[in-house]
Structures are given as C-alpha cells and as structure tokens.
Amino acid sequence: MPHRRLTCERIRIFRVTTHLPRAQRGTPGGGPGDRAGDLEADPERRVAARLAELRREHGLTLTALAEWTGISTAHLSRMEKGDRQPSIGSLIQLSRAYGISLSELIGDVRSREHHIVRGASAPVRQGQDGQYAIMSGLGPRSALEAVRLELTAGRPERTATHQGEEWVYVVGGQVVAVVGDDEITLDTGDALHFDAAAAHSLRAADGQATVLIVSAALPAVRPPHGPGTA
Incomplete structure (x- = not known):
C-alpha cells in the first residue's frame, strides 16, 4: 500500500529557525595491538563486542533477544560479530530492551551531573x-x-x-521520514515529533542530510534473564 502524504494525530511538525553547527566528521582509526587495544582503537568493533557482552550478561539467547526486540536473530548475530553495523533504530531498540542508555549500550558511561559534548570533537561512529x-x-x-x-x-x-517518543530536527539537507503509513518530507529547520511505537524510518531525500534525533524513553523495562547464550 503506498504511503499517504498525510499527518496523523500523533505526529506534529514544527518550523523552527534555530541553527545547529555542523560537526566535523571523523574516520575511526585502528592499528596493531592486543584485543583490548584493537577494540579501543576501533569504535565499531567495540560496539559489536559490547552488544555480545550485554546479551550474555542477561543470559539471553539470540532467539530470546530477537523475540524481545523484534530484531531478527541473523541481524543480531551479524551486529555482534561486527559483520553488520547497527542502525540508530536498532541501538535504541536494544537500549530500551536492556533498560539502559545509549551511552551504556556502547560502553561510554558518564556518571557526572552534567555531560558536555563538543560538536567538533564528538566521537563519530559508522x-x-x-x-x-x-x-x-x-x-x-x-x-x-x-x-x-x-x-x-x-x-x-x-x-x-x-517505546517512548522521538523528536527529529533537520540540521541540513532534506529528509524523508516515514511514520506508520505517513511519508513526510522535512527541509532544513523542520522538526518532527512522533510516537516511537509506530514503525518509523529516515532517509536523505537527495545527497546528504544531517539530523538531530532526540528520543525520550518510557520507564525502563529490562528483559528477563533466560538460559543459554548462543
């Protein structure tokens, strides 16, 4: 069924004029060394190892985690092995399932009362x-x-x-958002607020686009511990 170019009641689109600076891009580095050193130097491998570690800590099989998150066992396995880079949606789904933040999910934990991210030096992952x-x-x-x-x-x-809500702000370029059956085109400076329980996705309409995604979680619900780790 083709997407309807309409907005449903749970979607709100706002035009705003705030400009956020575009951060410099980075290229993950790597180098020789032991496993710990390699993981430290390669953010993608570190994320993959962290995903496998979390699942085993919770005593979950790939099948149990797939049932809990809605992500296929094959996709989960490839992410844990580093054969497939996780999407932002997958990372949010997993963080919600484990009842932890995105920072904890990828092993970048902060414990202070405030946290500052400088745009030009923010760690960039693929x-x-x-x-x-x-x-x-x-x-x-x-x-x-x-x-x-x-x-x-x-x-x-x-x-x-x-679970929860999402707010998407287009920093630059043009973005096509799909929320449920609705397809919405967003230009630079536009924002979209929606119920994240609806199936949703984002793509650049043409060329490249930069978005800021803010996700608000409902109270965390941790997955049950289950037998096995395969």
Whole structure:
C-alpha cells in the first residue's frame, strides 16, 4: 500500500529557525595491538563486542533477544560479530530492551551531573544509517537520548519501533521520514515529533542530510534473564 502524504494525530511538525553547527566528521582509526587495544582503537568493533557482552550478561539467547526486540536473530548475530553495523533504530531498540542508555549500550558511561559534548570533537561512529555521534550521556538516570546522524541518499533504510517518543530536527539537507503509513518530507529547520511505537524510518531525500534525533524513553523495562547464550 503506498504511503499517504498525510499527518496523523500523533505526529506534529514544527518550523523552527534555530541553527545547529555542523560537526566535523571523523574516520575511526585502528592499528596493531592486543584485543583490548584493537577494540579501543576501533569504535565499531567495540560496539559489536559490547552488544555480545550485554546479551550474555542477561543470559539471553539470540532467539530470546530477537523475540524481545523484534530484531531478527541473523541481524543480531551479524551486529555482534561486527559483520553488520547497527542502525540508530536498532541501538535504541536494544537500549530500551536492556533498560539502559545509549551511552551504556556502547560502553561510554558518564556518571557526572552534567555531560558536555563538543560538536567538533564528538566521537563519530559508522552505523547502518550513516555516521553518527551520541550527543547525550548522563547514564541510567536519563530519560533522554540525543544522536546526530549523517544520512546519505541511497543507503538502505531500516524501520524501527520502540517505546517512548522521538523528536527529529533537520540540521541540513532534506529528509524523508516515514511514520506508520505517513511519508513526510522535512527541509532544513523542520522538526518532527512522533510516537516511537509506530514503525518509523529516515532517509536523505537527495545527497546528504544531517539530523538531530532526540528520543525520550518510557520507564525502563529490562528483559528477563533466560538460559543459554548462543
């Protein structure tokens, strides 16, 4: 069924004039060394190792985690092995399932009362959607997550669903958002607020686009411990 170019009651679109500076991009580095050194130097491998570690800590099989999150066992396995870079939607789904923040999910925990991210030096990682940087980091106390995402036209988009709400602000370029059955075109300076329980995805309309995603979580619900770790 084709997407309807309408907005439903749970979607709000706002025109705003605030301009956020575009951060410099980074390229993850790597080098020889032991496993710990390699993981430290390679953010993508560190995220993959962290995902596998979290699942085993909770005593969950891939099948149990797939049932809990709605992410296929094959996709979960590839993410844990580092064969597939996780999308922002997948990371949010997993953080909601484990009842932890995005920063904790990727092993970048903050414990201070405030957390500052300097745009030009924010750690940049490569995900399935494109390059992203986590712009929040208060840890388990926080109900908000903020991610800066660089979208490139032509990349495969992944549909996500999870608890809570999302607010998307287009820093630059043009973005096509799909929420439920609605397809919405957003220009620079536009913002979209929606119920994240609806299936949703983002893609660059043409060329590249930069978005700021703010996700507000409902009270965390941790997955049950289950037998096995395969």
